[in-house]
Each structure stands twice: as C-alpha cells, then as structure tokens.
Amino acid sequence: MRKMILAAGVAALFSCAYTLSAQAPEYKFTVVTENPVTSIKNQNRSGTCWCFSGLSFLESEVIRIKHIKDTAAYPDFAEMFVVSHSYKDRADKFIRTDGNIGFSAGSEFGDVLHVAEDYGLVPQEAMPGLQKLPVHGELDATTRAYVDAMVKNPNKVLSPNWKKGFNATVDAFLGEAPESFEVDGKTYTPATYRDEMGIVPGDYVTLTSFTHHPFYTSFAVELADNWRWDTAFNVPIDEFMEVLYGALEKGYTVAWGTDVSEPGFTRDGIGVLVASRLSTAGSDQERWVGRDGEKKPAGEVSLPEELPVTQESRQEQFDNKLSTDDHGMHIFGIAKDQNGTRYVMVKNSWGTTGKYQGIWYCSDSFVRAKSMEIVVHKDALPKELKKKMGIK
Numbered sequence: 001m002r003k004m005i006l007a008a009g010v011a012a013l014f015s016c017a018y019t020l021s022a023q024a025p026e027y028k029f030t031v032v033t034e035n036p037v038t039s040i041k042n043q044n045r046s047g048t049c050w051c052f053s054g055l056s057f058l059e060s061e062v063i064r065i066k067h068i069k070d071t072a073a074y075p076d077f078a079e080m081f082v083v084s085h086s087y088k089d090r091a092d093k094f095i096r097t098d099g100n101i102g103f104s105a106g107s108e109f110g111d112v113l114h115v116a117e118d119y120g121l122v123p124q125e126a127m128p129g130l131q132k133l134p135v136h137g138e139l140d141a142t143t144r145a146y147v148d149a150m151v152k153n154p155n156k157v158l159s160p161n162w163k164k165g166f167n168a169t170v171d172a173f174l175g176e177a178p179e180s181f182e183v184d185g186k187t188y189t190p191a192t193y194r195d196e197m198g199i200v201p202g203d204y205v206t207l208t209s210f211t212h213h214p215f216y217t218s219f220a221v222e223l224a225d226n227w228r229w230d231t232a233f234n235v236p237i238d239e240f241m242e243v244l245y246g247a248l249e250k251g252y253t254v255a256w257g258t259d260v261s262e263p264g265f266t267r268d269g270i271g272v273l274v275a276s277r278l279s280t281a282g283s284d285q286e287r288w289v290g291r292d293g294e295k296k297p298a299g300e301v302s303l304p305e306e307l308p309v310t311q312e313s314r315q316e317q318f319d320n321k322l323s324t325d326d327h328g329m330h331i332f333g334i335a336k337d338q339n340g341t342r343y344v345m346v347k348n349s350w351g352t353t354g355k356y357q358g359i360w361y362c363s364d365s366f367v368r369a370k371s372m373e374i375v376v377h378k379d380a381l382p383k384e385l386k387k388k389m390g391i392k
Contacts, residue, residue, distance in 0.1 A: 027270060027303070027337055029361055034333035034345060035253050036063045038074045040358035042351035046134035047105025050225070050257075051082045052349035053328040054112030054375075057255040058121070058199055060332065061377065064251060065198040075197060080129035080174045081122045081190070085115045087139075087170050090227055091147050092163070099151040102224035105140050109255045109328060109375045110206060110230035117201040119177075120190025126181035129174055139173040205381065205389065208232035208373045209240040211315045216388050221373065223325050232373050233389055237311050241368060244344070245334065247380035254331040255375035256346065256367075259323045264304070264366065269354040271346070271362030273306045273369050303339060309368040317369065325372045335361055 038059040043052045055077040062068070062075045086107055094103045146169060150162045171177075180189050188196065213219040218231040235243070247254055264274035317323040333345035344367055346360040354360070378391050386392070 027361065029335040029337055029343065031345070032334040032336060032342075033249055035248065035251055036060060036068075036074075037253065037330065037332045037347050038063075038076060040347065040352050041079070041349050042133055043079075043349040044133035044135060044351075046083075046136035047140070048079060048083055048134065048136070049349055050107045050109060050328040051079045051086070051112060053330045053347075054109045054255055055079055055082065055121075056330040056347055056349070057109070057253060057375065058112070058116070058197075060253040060330070061199060062197045064253075076124040078122045078124045078127040078129075080134075081119075081127045081177050082112055082115045084127075084170050084174045084177055085119050086111050087143055088163075088167055089114070089118075091143065091166050093227065094147045095150055095158070095162070099148065101227045103144055103147055103227070104225075105136060106225040106325075108223070108226050108228070108230060108325070109257065109373070110226075110228055113201040113204055113375075114228060114230075116194055116199060120192070120194040121197065121199065122178060122181060122190050122193060123183060126178050126183075127175055136173075139170070142169055142173075203378050204375050205378050205391070206230065206232040206373050206375050207240055207243060208234055209237040209311070209314065209371070210234060210318060211311060212319070221325075223372070225325055235385070237309070237314060237368055239385070240371070240374070241364070243376065243381060243385065244331070244367070244374055245342075246382065247376045248331065248334050248344070250380060252377055252380040255328065256331045256344075257325050257328050257372040257374070258362075258367070259325070259370040259372070260327040262366075262370070265360075265362075267354055269356035269360045271360055271366045272304050273309070273363065273365040274304055303337065303341075306341075306363060306365040309365050314369060323370055323372070329360070331374075337361075 038056060041052050041056070043049055059075045059077060068074060090101075090103060090107075094101055143166070146166055150158065150166075177190070180187055181193075182188070183193070208221055210221075213234050215234050215236055218233050220226060220229045220231050244254055260271070262271075262274065264270070264272040314323070329349070330347040331344045332347055335343045335345055337343065342364045343361040344364075346362055348358055348360055350358065352358045378386065381389070381391065
C-alpha cells in the first residue's frame with residue numbers, strides 16, 4: 001500500500017482547511033468498545049504495512065477464535081515468512097505478464113490471506129528475519145532489477161534457473177522459510193500451524209465503496225498494489241461504515257487499507273479530515289507524518305470542524321488520485337472525543353511512537369473519506385449483506 005500521486009489543488013476541495021500542531025488542544029477520548037490486539041510492531045524502513053497489519057488482524061482473530069485471555073499466550077506470526085512468499089509469487093506473476101503488474105514493496109491484505117492459504121503461517125521465533133528492524137532498500141532494488149532483467153529475456157528463452165536465483169536472493173535478505181518447527185514440544189509445518197491456530201483464509205471478505213462499479217457486485221480495485229487482482233465487494237459508504245462499526249461492537253477487529261498522506265493524520269496519533277500534504281521518507285512513519293521533534297506550523301486551537309463525506313466526494317478523490325492505498329493498519333475499537341465525535345482505534349506498525357504509543361484515533365469523517373478497503377470475518381457481516389454476497 002503506497003501513495004502514488006498527490007494533486008496540488010486538494011485544499012480547494014475542503015473549506016475547513018486546518019493544521020494540527022503543537023498548539024492544538026488536548027483530545028480527550030472515551031473508549032466505547034475495545035477488542036484485544038497483540039503488541040505493537042515496527043515495520044521500520046520497509047513497505048510492508050500490508051503484512052504487519054494483516055498479520056496483526058489474524059493474530060486478533062486467533063485470540064477471538066480460541067478465546068485466549070492470557071496475553072502471554074497471544075500469537076506472534078512471522079512477517080518475513082509472508083513477505084518472502086509474497087515477493088516470490090509476485091516475481092512469477094511479473095514474468096508471466098511481461099512486467100505488466102506492479103512490482104514494489106507494497107501489496108494488499110489479500111496477499112496475506114493468499115500466503116496463509118497456499119503456504120501456511122509460522123510463529124516469529126521460527127523465522128525472525130535477519131534484521132532486528134526491517135531495512136528493505138537493498139532487497140527492493142535488487143529484486144526489481146532482477147525481474148526487469150528477466151522480462152528482457154536475454155537468453156531468448158527462460159529457464160527454471162531464473163526462479164532459483166530470485167528465490168535465493170530473497171532468502172539472502174529475509175532468511176529461509178522453515179519447512180517444519182517446534183512449538184511447545186510439538187512439531188508443525190506452516191500449514192498445520194495455520195490450522196492449529198484456527199485460521200481459515202476463505203472465511204474473510206473484503207469490502208469497498210466506489211461508484212464506478214455497481215453496488216453489490218465484486219470487482220478488483222484498480223490499484224497498482226493489488227497485483228494479485230483480488231476482488232472486493234462493493235457497498236454504499238453508509239453500509240460500509242455500518243459493517244465496520246457493527247463488527248467492532250460484536251467483538252471482531254478489522255484490517256483497514258487507507259490513505260494517510262494527509263496533515264490531519266499526525267505523528268501524535270490523530271487522524272482527522274483536513275487539507276492534504278505529503279511528507280518525505282526515511283522510516284515509513286517519517287514518509288507520511290514527519291519525524292519526532294519536527295516543528296509543525298502554528299494552527300488553530302479548537303478541534304477541527306470536519307465536513308460531511310459523501311459517496312460523490314469519495315469517488316472524486318479516488319478518480320483524481322487524491323485517495324489511494326498508501327497504508328494498511330488494524331482497527332480494533334471505537335472511541336469518542338470530548339465533542340462526541342466517533343473515532344476508530346487503530347493499531348499502527350510504526351513502533352510505540354506518538355502520544356498513544358503506536359495507537360491512532362481516526363475520526364468517522366477520515367475513515368469515510370479515506371478508506372480503500374476493509375477485511376472482516378464473514379460472520380461479522382449482517383445477514384442481509386451475506387445473502388447479497390452469496391455467503392452462508
């Protein structure tokens with residue numbers, strides 16, 4: 001998930017331009033509902049938010065499914081196992097399509113589910129990766145150069161050797177995926193461990209909300225990071241939000257693909273709908289919200305008054321490349337601020353940073369405007385929607 005293009009005229013779309021700053025008042029949140037999540041992780045200098053948030057979502061699913069109360073028994077899935085298989089699958093498809101799909105660090109939640117289905121899952125200790133914190137610049141540059149060379153087909157015919165070389169390159173950066181491992185004295189394969197955890201990848205559904213395809217049909221959202229061409233079920237935005245809140249209220253959590261290149265999405269754990277600005281990179285956090293200690297422009301002191309979001313404004317932002325899929329996170333609760341505005345509680349993958357130690361509070365307006373997709377367990381859906389989707 002990544003930002004692709006930012007148009008300079010976005011501020012004209014919102015009459016309530018507002019800059020959050022150190023002078024902004026203290027937000028006071030009251031938790032309405034909060035579901036269990038595992039510890040905050042740090043994707044650091046890697047574009048793997050889709051994996052960190054997707055696995056965080058599945059970890060919460062294990063907690064829910066197995067009714068785990070002891071935090072010491074919470075699962076911790078290995079991100080690099082999923083990333084490794086994703087890169088290898090993507091290289092194969094890139095070659096098969098003559099380079100006509102996206103090939104970068106970004107991806108979508110469906111990628112996590114595909115890897116879990118096809119290869120399984122492993123605990124962090126079984127594949128901890130070769131770096132304490134991911135730094136994937138060399139990995140990304142090397143693998144991209146490799147597949148670009150293979151698309152040119154310098155030998156005029158591809159041999160199986162290209163795949164062996166590519167896989168070895170990924171393993172050199174991320175470590176080799178284990179064929180088996182032990183947990184509490186029992187031997188598992190990645191597939192049997194996935195099954196032991198109660199994860200059934202086919203039980204999860206993706207929802208989106210756009211008008212360039214008919215509602216209550218499925219389509220592949222046209223984003224470069226959706227390289228697997230996974231489909232999402234299209235529903236009106238009000239229904240989309242009802243599913244989101246309803247799932248949280250029923251004890252489910254939600255994987256969330258969104259756009260965070262907005263000044264209202266701050267390094268201090270707040271996401272509100274204001275004028276747009278794109279920051280530059282370093283860590284993934286710096287890229288979107290700036291580094292700790294960075295001075296911000298002076299702003300208003302009252303909480304921002306956010307404009308209502310319509311289906312039409314959502315579509316306009318998407319069509320004009322002002323909303324795209326630059327970040328994936330994990331929604332686990334609902335809160336309200338001192339004015340009664342509803343927020344979702346979001347687990348991020350930038351480490352224990354910001355005022356809320358890695359947790360963000362994103363307003364209803366922000367979620368309505370900037371959501372690309374959500375993934376939920378099928379049992380979290382209302383019965384009528386399941387019927388429309390053909391789910392029993």
